[in-house]
Amino acid sequence: MAIDQAALGAWLADFADQIHQGADQLTDLDREIGDGDHGSNMDRGMKAVAALDPNDFASGADYLKKVGMTLVSTVGGASGPIYGTFFLRLGAAWSSVNDAPTLGLALRAGLDGIQQRGKATTGDKTLVDALSPAVEAYDKQADQGISTALAAAAGAAEAGRDATIPMVAHKGRASYLGERSAGHQDPGATSMTMLLEAAAKHLS
């Protein structure tokens, strides 16, 4: 196994920390184009995740599935089933992860799960605009090892996040605003970028 449970725990503890520190920013972004709850919802969910001890689980797969179910039951907004599905799919694929290419497959399984759940595609001004280019960038660098590939993924997520600013939302609460959603960075793409930046720091 390339990535042990302690590393997974460190990754998600860092993400929980980023979310907590960025909660006001995420909520402000969401207040511009949504219902203003993304920061507080994700903070509540990730606090519950951070309270889990990765060593209590028989495997990394079990831990990731529990992370998914915890988010499903504690986030409350659409990010609950969306991030929840990401971690459930990652968990389902985890037993075959043993190198950089297989981690890429697991990340893609998570992306596919998110797209099936939310029916969003790139350009809809959602977290898919950060995660989809990140998975593509990861795959291109997968032969260079996990650290290099994840660094490329985080960079692509940041660019994807920034690219959501001029977009008009087609999914979620922001889509009610139509053209008025343009000019604001998508909060979901912002939190997803935090997740990938934390992954690049802790997984190798």
Place this chain on the structure above:
Amino acid sequence: MIGIVVVSHSHALAVAAVDLALEMVKDSSQPMIQVAAGLDEQTFGTDASAIAQAISQLSDQDGVLVMVDLGSAILSAEMALEFLEPALAGKVVISPAPLVEGLVAAVVTASGGADLAEVDQEARLALSAKQQQLAPASAGNSLKVQATATTVSSDSSTTAKAAEVPPAATTPADEASAADNDQVSAEQARQFRWTIRNPHGLHARPAARLVTGLRGLQATISFRNASSGAGPASGGSLMGIEALGLRHGDQLVADITGPDAQVALDRLTALAQNDFGDTTA
């Protein structure tokens, strides 16, 4: 009877919507309803695990219709189906109907013993009934759906569906001559005419009593609003009847066929004379 799960971001909203809907039906015929709404009584949110649990509590019902509000309620309900045993998930439908209107239609229809497909269909019509009342010109698409579902054209002298109007029955062409009679009898076919006395017309609650009062009969009942030309609407469809827009003074016409036509006529007469349960004072 089928069961109903109400999914909303707000616990208070879901509980109030359930209260509003249950007001339409007698205690003895209420369907089982579970609420999966809010992360707790104060915090807005939906939880796929809680929705799956609510559905499981209705696993002994003949089916489960899940009513949802918006956004994460839809995503969480879809996710909940993935958590269920396939056998149970197979008899669950997530309704695309608007929450409040759909829930009222679903509760009334379910209380009459309708199956899951019928309750689902009736809940879907909840939106078109509202559109017809508020924006008749712009609601064309959904109204077409409703018109084809009820099959009989309202103003033509040709009967659109022979099975519903046997040769011996009055056809719309006879309407002028039949207009002075309250009832026109024919072999297993009856017609009923009634001038609505309810001050607020045949609104949701009396219409619900009409639908539930006529349930369980072997009779096809088709309602029209002879004053406005609206209809026809199936006698089993709360939303169809509401869409007739029957106001005080409008004439309700019911064409009834089938083995229980006389029973249906008797019940209809009794319901009407009681102003469909409304006090008209």
